[in-house]
Amino acid sequence: MLLIIARQDTMSDALHAAVERAFPWLDVRLIPEAAQARELAQSNTQLILIDLACYAEFASLDDEARFPDPASTVAVMAPMHLDPDDFLVSRILSGAVKGILPTDVNLDIWLSILQIMLKGGEYIPPNLIRKLQGAHHRVADSASIQADLASAARxxxxxxxxxxxxxxxxxxxxxxxxxxxxxxxxxxxxxxxxxxxxxxxxxxxxxxxxxxxxxxxxxxxxxxxxxxxx
CATH class of the missing domain: 1.10.10.10 (Winged helix-like DNA-binding domain superfamily/Winged helix DNA-binding domain)
Known part of the structure; x- marks a missing residue:
């Protein structure tokens, strides 16, 4: 299953339909709120694709709801020229987020990147890699940032x-x-x-x-x- 958590302005009906046409063998589920992932989480979820605007809520969910299958890949949809904050940087560096799917590329490229992710691959836009390298020094201990947030999020x-x-x-x-x-x-x-x-x-x-x-x-x-x- 491909689980997409996104708002209408990020994942339109037309784009949703394009994904279903490109990957007809997949059960593609689209939900607007991260909390609904609890109801749809399945052990055979290949990829959880999340709108950047929904990621904070998603990150606050418990591990069982977020990762029904250890093999599930989690990726974020965001603009190509995203300036990542420290929290997202820490999630990428820790491996919690496996890739960034750009929202401002043409459909053929978008679907190609999505196919890479569905096969277990990772994709980070080249310009974002450079920003991550520059931001790395700001995240002295990404594990402690996540631990602090998890504790505070109780x-x-x-x-x-x-x-x-x-x-x-x-x-x-x-x-x-x-x-x-x-x-x-x-x-x-x-x-x-x-x-x-x-x-x-x-x-x-x-x-x-x-x-x-x-x-x-x-x-x-x-x-x-x-x-x-x-």
Whole structure:
């Protein structure tokens, strides 16, 4: 099975149909939210392909839901010229993410890369490899970053950490977790983009995380238990 976790603007119906035509022997499942992976996870899942906007939520799920089969490959769909944050860098370096499938290449190339991944191969765009090499020094201990996030992502710990945020910061974090850009958050909350940046900076500092992706992971972990509602 090929399990795709992606929003409509990343994985359109036409692209979904193109995948089914190119790989007719595969059971292709498309879901918009990572939490639904719990229901669809199967032991014969060859590849779990995840929209970058959904990855923080996916990473917060337990190992059983994320990796029903140890042989399953996990890859992320992202723009070719992605500037990866430290969390994604650590996931790639640790092998948790086996590749990046560019979302801004033509269909033939996209399907060719997908075929490589379905066969167990790995693909990282050349320009991203250079960025990973440059970012490697920022990730002094990728294992400790993952361990810290996993510990903080426990529901009760996440709830206590999110209690540090103001109501406005919780509102901003909720939209960040939904994958909204700063300009969208600013328009929806009637704030300036600069104010949104300040809120995000304060959120990251208060939660003790490295970036907005890790902050979003805490938000989704908190959704598993009663407590602060962002």
């Amino acid at each position: 529901p009760e710990a996440a709830r206590r950490m999110l209690e540090k945020l103001t109501t406005r910061e919780q509102e901003v974090l909720c939209m960040v977790a939904q994958g909204c850009q700063n300009k969208v958050i600013a328009a929806d909350l009637e704030l300036s983009e600069n104010t949104v940046k300040i809120h995000i900076h304060n959120i990251i500092k208060k939660l003790g995380v490295h970036n907005r992706t890790e902050a979003a992971a805490l938000f989704f972990a908190n959704e598993k238990t009663p407590g602060v509602q962002a």
